[in-house]
Amino acid sequence: MTTVATQIKLTPEHNARPRASVRSRLQDALPKIVLAPSFAITIVFVYGFILWTVYLSFTNSKTFPSYAISGPRAYQRLWRWTFESDPPSSWYTSITNMGIFGFLYIFICLALGLFLAILLDQKIRGEGMLRPIYLYPMALSFIVTGVAWKWFLDPGLGLEQTLHQWGWTSFHFDWIKNKDFVIYTVVIAGVWQASGFIMAMFLAGLRGIDGEIMKAAQIDGATTFQLYRRIVIPLLRPVFLSAFIVLAHLAIKSYDLVVALTSGGPGGSAWLPSNFMYEYTFKRNEMAVGSASAVIMLMTITAIIVPYLYSELRERPR
């Protein structure tokens, strides 16, 4: 393109037209000038702020930011809390919940998404109606999802009560009020919201598979089960990767769902690190600890995303 900066004085007559040169140089720089504000905003408000948060995590900021470095005390406290399981510290609860939620949410969404996609790929009549039904929760906010499920799972009014009315009086389901099980209700609501989208990703992947490969496998005598296990699912590997990245990143960022569904659960038993961060920073006046937890969240996501982005951007040279 004409922006390449090699267009500098090669010939004497180029120098002899200073007026045209200033204007043309401005023209050449125009694309960069146009991009600059967005780039500057990103640098300052994303990367600058991240550094700022990292800095705060090394101070002893409480209610207000303090800018005197006081060493890694916030991290030391988090580290200590990591092993404080009886009674569990809020941080211990948050990261164990993250582990449970993260694993189940990602695993169930992938399994359910793939399963539904394969079912829908069997030349289903009414696919056009079913697909939007599976997918619509993704259009709702976590808050609405939380409110709906909170009502649905409420032991006094929701599912339990309904089944009692239908005669199954021994049915007992109070997970949403139970500090040991409340995190599993977050998994249910989370899976309900995201699995349809994962289904759509897998379905797109299935539709992208070359039909001739399927025909060849059938001629080779593969049963439908073998066809999926040996041919189709291995071919869907890139979709698994993308879906995993999406889910991992949604899982770590989940905050709203916990708030709306459980209000944090009994005694904060449904907290995730994102809730921990928010509570410690804005409610418990432990800004340094809140910042340190934010830094740990960021590093976790970075470890997953950066290799992925790097490979994605590398694949297409130029």
Next chain:
Amino acid sequence: MSVIATPARQSTGGISARTVNRIVVYGLLALFALFYLMPLFVMLVTSFKTMDEIQNGNMLALPQAPTFEPWLKAWGETCVGLTCAGIKGYFWNSIKMVVPAVLISTLLGAINGYVLTKWRFRGHTVVFGLMLFACFIPFQSVLLPMATILGSLGRFGVTLRNATGFSFGLGNPTVNLVFVHVVYGLGFTTLFFRNYYEAFPTELVKAAQVDGASFFQIFRRIMLPNSMPIFVVTVIYQFTNIWNDFLFASAYAGTGDAMPMTVALNNVVNTSTGVVEYNVNMAAAMIAALPTLLVYVVAGRYFVRGLMAGAVKG
């Protein structure tokens, strides 16, 4: 997966294996459809019931005497915190925040995508990579500095108002949220347009250059008129994201009159004073969900494309 139709080899007892398979497949699909629809259904029917019916009736039963009362109450009377004027004000807050934030971030994304594909310079991948990574950070890691900056801007706004009689929007929570959503939405909008323009024929840009069109003329006359699909995708994506946001909204406009819809809804539902009016809560939740659901129903295809584009990049 073994349930999938295999050629009917053993047709035992009249019904072929194939038919059984089809029944199982359709049965499962219907069951899952129920699973996805149930919460919405419950929310909807509850919002049309009276409190009496809710307490004594079945969650899944249709309302015996459907009433609009909960909806009207949610819209105009219910209490959000201490003010009891319904959620209508907060609904408009969200609109006032979403519209400018979506438009600004989409336009900036379009022009960024144009530069990053058709006017490349050395290091364009790095610039794009940095902007793209910004999409994925947990916003907790920028929450506090942004709060500090917005606080300072607010104080500066007060000074300005005292001096000039006008604060230029500084310190206004809605303006703040617009700004925040533009900043943290830029990565996505740029990604969408970059990927779209990547596949946009560069020869068109060259032809326009030969025809004498300038940088902005090419953008306005050639790129924009041919970008309708990606505009729809981006606008829908941004609209859904910003409308549904809770974290920024609660951090920067969590109290007071400028609360967006999501925060107000959470306050309505989690209020601890008085009798909990489930029907009103559900009506409020429906009202909060309606705009994005409407978009989904009208333009579902573009909605899915946006989600996909945000997931599968490159």
Next chain:
Amino acid sequence: MAFLEIDGLRKRFGSVEILKGIDLDLEKGGFLVLVGPSGCGKSTLLNTIAGLETITEGEIRVDGRTINDLHPSKRDIAMVFQSYALYPNMTVAGNIAFGMEMRGVPAQERQKAIDKVAKVLQIGHLLQRKPSQLSGGQRQRVAMGRALVRDPKLFLFDEPLSNLDAKLRVDMRIEIKRLHATTGTTIVYVTHDQIEAMTLATKIAVMRDGEVQQFGTPAEIYNNPTNLFVADFMGSPAMNLIPATIDGNGNALSVVLQREAREPISLRLADAPTGLSAFHSKPIIFGVRPEALTDPEGAERNASNIATADCHIEVVEPAGSDTFAVTNLGGKAVVARLRADANIQPGTVTPLAFNLTKAVFFDPATENRIV
């Protein structure tokens, strides 16, 4: 002074040199074809002439004026792109007039110019359509119309026919040739198709790896290729390039071709190029085009130097207008072109006539022609 002059043109992307010193010139009304395999730099060269890419070193002059640093729209050129690059959001008329619109030409004049061009190209009935409603051939015409309407000093074509199917490509090739003949414009044309190059050009530049391998008229390029690459690239079917040795002495040189399980063929050269004597008993590459290797009855009557040798025919390919026979010489499959009705059977031994007047010789070490 030539109309288009390119002097010592270099183009670097970082440390990669894409064009390594190009020197070309073209007279007014000439038709220059840049041909070469993909990645040879021909499109980059065209883009630098258009001003769509900057150059690192060198000079481009049109009609005596240096245009190195001019914006593409100021160079008085028009370009037809491979994908036609029609603006999808504008009608055909809008596409043709866009350049004039950008220059601020009043609407009335634009309309007049459109009508004129539409008449020349017979696209009047398409003017109000969008590009998506046109067939490939029609798009091609509109793209040419957009170029013609500018009445430029120089037309640039970037592989304009490569997106058309085979039959349409031949039709459009004739169309372009006719357009060139009637309008007398100066054209630079990029293609990877050597038949297009041969049929259209007044001058051909064969390129490889950012360098011009040979620059000359189609006949020069075809009959006197300067190196192995040009010999191999131009012509279809390709020239037979057979490893061989030189035998004999003084003026009585002969070329020896090894064969599998048979005694070698020795062909006596009547007027060998002088450089060849230095290659006595050394390996060379013997080049002979399929049409210079035929059955003795079909051989050119007035060729001064024809040698005949018995060859074992492995494969026969009747192609309708000709019959191609494949034999094996020097370890390579060698194609001979025979009359369509030649009576020849695979697996037999048949005498073939080598027209040595048309034969060329290359040094395998330098790949250059021995003269």
